[in-house]
Amino acid sequence: MWTILCIACIVLVIFLLKYVFGSSGPNPFAKDCREPLREKVYDKKEKNKVLKQGFLASRVPDNLDAVVIGSGVGGLGLAVLLAKVGKRVLVLEQHDRAGGCCHTFTEKGFEFDVGIHYIGDLLEHKPLRCMLDQMTNGQLQWEKLENPFDHVVLGPPENRRSYPIYSGSTRFSEELKKRFPGEEKAIDEYLRLAKKTGRGAWFLALLKLCPLPLAKLLIHTGLVKHLSFFFKMAPRSLTDVVNELTENKDLRAVFTYIFGTYGNMPKDASFAMHSLLVTHYLSGAWYPKGGSSEIAYHMIPIIEKAGGAVLVRAPVNRILFNEAKEACGVSVLKGQEEVHVRAPMVISDAGIFNTYEKLLPKELQAMPEIQRHIGMVKHGEGGLSIFVGLNGTKEELGLRANNYWIFAENNFDELVDKYMNQEREEASKKIPLLFVASPSAKDPSWEARSPGKSTLSLVSFAKYSWFEDWKDDKVTNRGADYKELKQAFIDTALDVVMDVFPKITRDKIEYVDAGTPITNTHYIGAPEGEIYGVDHGIARFSPELNAVIRPQTPLKNLYLTGQDVFLCGFAGALAGALTCGSVILSRNLHLDAIALAKRTKYMDKKLKEE
Numbered sequence: 001m002w003t004i005l006c007i008a009c010i011v012l013v014i015f016l017l018k019y020v021f022g023s024s025g026p027n028p029f030a031k032d033c034r035e036p037l038r039e040k041v042y043d044k045k046e047k048n049k050v051l052k053q054g055f056l057a058s059r060v061p062d063n064l065d066a067v068v069i070g071s072g073v074g075g076l077g078l079a080v081l082l083a084k085v086g087k088r089v090l091v092l093e094q095h096d097r098a099g100g101c102c103h104t105f106t107e108k109g110f111e112f113d114v115g116i117h118y119i120g121d122l123l124e125h126k127p128l129r130c131m132l133d134q135m136t137n138g139q140l141q142w143e144k145l146e147n148p149f150d151h152v153v154l155g156p157p158e159n160r161r162s163y164p165i166y167s168g169s170t171r172f173s174e175e176l177k178k179r180f181p182g183e184e185k186a187i188d189e190y191l192r193l194a195k196k197t198g199r200g201a202w203f204l205a206l207l208k209l210c211p212l213p214l215a216k217l218l219i220h221t222g223l224v225k226h227l228s229f230f231f232k233m234a235p236r237s238l239t240d241v242v243n244e245l246t247e248n249k250d251l252r253a254v255f256t257y258i259f260g261t262y263g264n265m266p267k268d269a270s271f272a273m274h275s276l277l278v279t280h281y282l283s284g285a286w287y288p289k290g291g292s293s294e295i296a297y298h299m300i301p302i303i304e305k306a307g308g309a310v311l312v313r314a315p316v317n318r319i320l321f322n323e324a325k326e327a328c329g330v331s332v333l334k335g336q337e338e339v340h341v342r343a344p345m346v347i348s349d350a351g352i353f354n355t356y357e358k359l360l361p362k363e364l365q366a367m368p369e370i371q372r373h374i375g376m377v378k379h380g381e382g383g384l385s386i387f388v389g390l391n392g393t394k395e396e397l398g399l400r401a402n403n404y405w406i407f408a409e410n411n412f413d414e415l416v417d418k419y420m421n422q423e424r425e426e427a428s429k430k431i432p433l434l435f436v437a438s439p440s441a442k443d444p445s446w447e448a449r450s451p452g453k454s455t456l457s458l459v460s461f462a463k464y465s466w467f468e469d470w471k472d473d474k475v476t477n478r479g480a481d482y483k484e485l486k487q488a489f490i491d492t493a494l495d496v497v498m499d500v501f502p503k504i505t506r507d508k509i510e511y512v513d514a515g516t517p518i519t520n521t522h523y524i525g526a527p528e529g530e531i532y533g534v535d536h537g538i539a540r541f542s543p544e545l546n547a548v549i550r551p552q553t554p555l556k557n558l559y560l561t562g563q564d565v566f567l568c569g570f571a572g573a574l575a576g577a578l579t580c581g582s583v584i585l586s587r588n589l590h591l592d593a594i595a596l597a598k599r600t601k602y603m604d605k606k607l608k609e610e
């Protein structure tokens with residue numbers, strides 16, 4: 001008995017090592033691809049030549065190695081990884097420009113980002129930064145936000161408390177301790193737990209990369225929770241953990257405010273997810289120089305250089321399968337006509353729900369395994385975005401390179417519960433949580449591009465059902481009542497903004513509009529207006545779900561990438577691409593990225609010494 005158990009253990013360890021360190025395919029991070037910085041292109045027309053290449057059958061390259069549905073960072077990122085090892089990849093995007101949540105749009109001369117406000121972990125020579133340098137051939141540049149990068153604002157106008165959040169492991173706690181004397185122990189323990197939990201997240205990738213039976217063995221033997229503090233903490237709610245640490249209501253709020261970056265109120269949030277966000281921003285926060293369209297703009301040429309293409313206005317209406325139920329291409333709707341694109345591999349960045357419920361033939365969708373996967377996830381919360389164009393420079397308007405998280409009270413669980421569970425008219429009169437940032441103030445290239453102007457981005461949550469009535473109307477013509485409802489949300493949000501930022505006044509506002517959950521459906525293909533894809537509540541962090549929801553689907557030659565197969569956020573969606581690339585290329589790209597980061601650090605150091 002014991003011998004068998006011993007042998008089984010040894011085999012298990014060997015397998016694990018093989019899947020952690022295994023590497024049989026080509027390595028996209030084999031060499032340092034950074035090129036000298038070229039002159040920045042900010043001219044819209046020039047950029048659109050890259051970002052807005054419309055779909056035509058004649059533009060589809062021959063002999064494709066893969067077709068990717070969706071041009072978010074999960075889709076483009078994966079295409080770049082494959083292109084770097086010489087694969088010819090076609091990326092298809094339903095919207096009229098590439099980028100997904102990283103796309104930008106311009107109204108009345110103001111350029112707005114959709115889904116990038118700040119990204120963490122981008123210190124030079126860290127794996128994420130190094131990877132992005134490679135994936136844009138060294139052309140994408142990052143600008144650090146100021147420190148403090150976030151401000152948590154709590155309470156009603158007559159009793160507002162503002163708490164700055166600093167990056168830096170020591171600074172983070174030191175500054176909090178100044179504001180919360182007597183709470184030193186709670187603050188230290190909070191950070192210790194967050195760091196320890198966050199460090200265990202490598203197991204998430206492991207569960208998705210090792211063979212499923214092995215993953216199941218790790219789960220059923222309970223080894224997962226022994227080996228990874230991440231999964232040990234995953235079933236615990238944020239409220240639960242934080243309430244044990246302190247009685248101070250404001251400190252509890254400060255410990256939890258960043259739930260806004262994944263969308264579950266503290267009592268539904270997993271401490272594991274929370275720990276990832278806290279540690280993500282511990283080394284600082286960054287914004288892409290030139291705005292978030294720079295991301296796609298510098299990735300696309302790499303895909304093209306390998307013979308691939310990124311085509312927009314290319315809604316995929318179904319995935320094609322052969323008789324053996326293997327994916328073999330996609331169908332694109334061109335007007336009323338279907339254009340078929342053949343490829344030996346189909347990778348979807350369109351999210352689990354779109355992929356399984358909209359793009360599969362009925363009989364495949366009905367497969368028990370597909371149904372089981374769909375049953376494990378649920379739609380995440382809808383998002384509300386308000387875009388404001390202002391007349392004035394950042395100095396005139398008092399705008400800086402930071403973010404504000406403004407809450408009407410410090411009891412977030414009740415606050416969100418109440419807000420999300422009321423009728424839309426009520427909700428539009430009081431928005432109790434609001435993210436406010438000025439993208440223009442974060443971008444050093446802005447002043448030259450749009451002198452004398454500024455932008456604000458406001459973000460909150462909103463129920464899909466509040467806006468569902470208008471979902472089938474044309475996006476440009478949704479009627480007066482829809483406009484009225486949007487205006488009510490806008491006015492309420494602006495009142496909050498003008499109260500917190502006294503230099504912003506009505507007469508400075510040149511442009512304002514709101515994007516609702518149904519706007520998200522139209523422009524980023526979010527089926528129920530989700531802000532962060534599938535829900536990130538505690539259930540998302542069960543080891544079972546993380547082992548089962550992986551890049552391979554139950555259907556041969558069909559893969560998933562992006563936020564739904566890993567986690568939300570720019571870095572989460574990119575990790576989805578890295579994991580999917582690992583499966584396709586049969587090697588652990590997470591480790592390759594880490595190895596390259598070490599190598600470039602060494603090389604850069606030597607270069608400096610010379």
Ligand SMILES: Cc1cc2nc3c(=O)[nH]c(=O)nc-3n(C[C@H](O)[C@H](O)[C@H](O)COP(=O)(O)OP(=O)(O)OC[C@H]3O[C@@H](n4cnc5c(N)ncnc54)[C@H](O)[C@@H]3O)c2cc1C
Pocket residue numbers: 069070071072073074075092093094095099100101102114115116117118119314315316317349350351354383385459523524525526530531532561562563564567568569570571572573
């Ligand atoms: C308002 C907002 C603010 C955010 N702020 C931040 C932030 O500050 N920092 C951060 O790290 N993250 C932020 N995020 C999250 C982050 O942007 C996303 O998690 C990430 O970019 C998702 O990438 P993705 O590739 O998985 O999906 P997406 O970017 O959503 O890409 C999916 C693409 O698939 C396309 N598609 C769908 N169906 C089809 C089809 N049938 N045919 C063709 N194409 C299709 C869609 O149009 C879309 O372009 C924010 C998100 C939002 C919405």
Ligand SMILES: *[C@@H]1O[C@H](CO)[C@@H](O)[C@H](O)[C@H]1NC(C)=O
Pocket residue numbers: 391392510
């Ligand atoms: C912007 O403000 C300046 C003065 O601050 C004013 O002269 C100008 O007319 C304003 N522009 C618009 C479009 O409102």
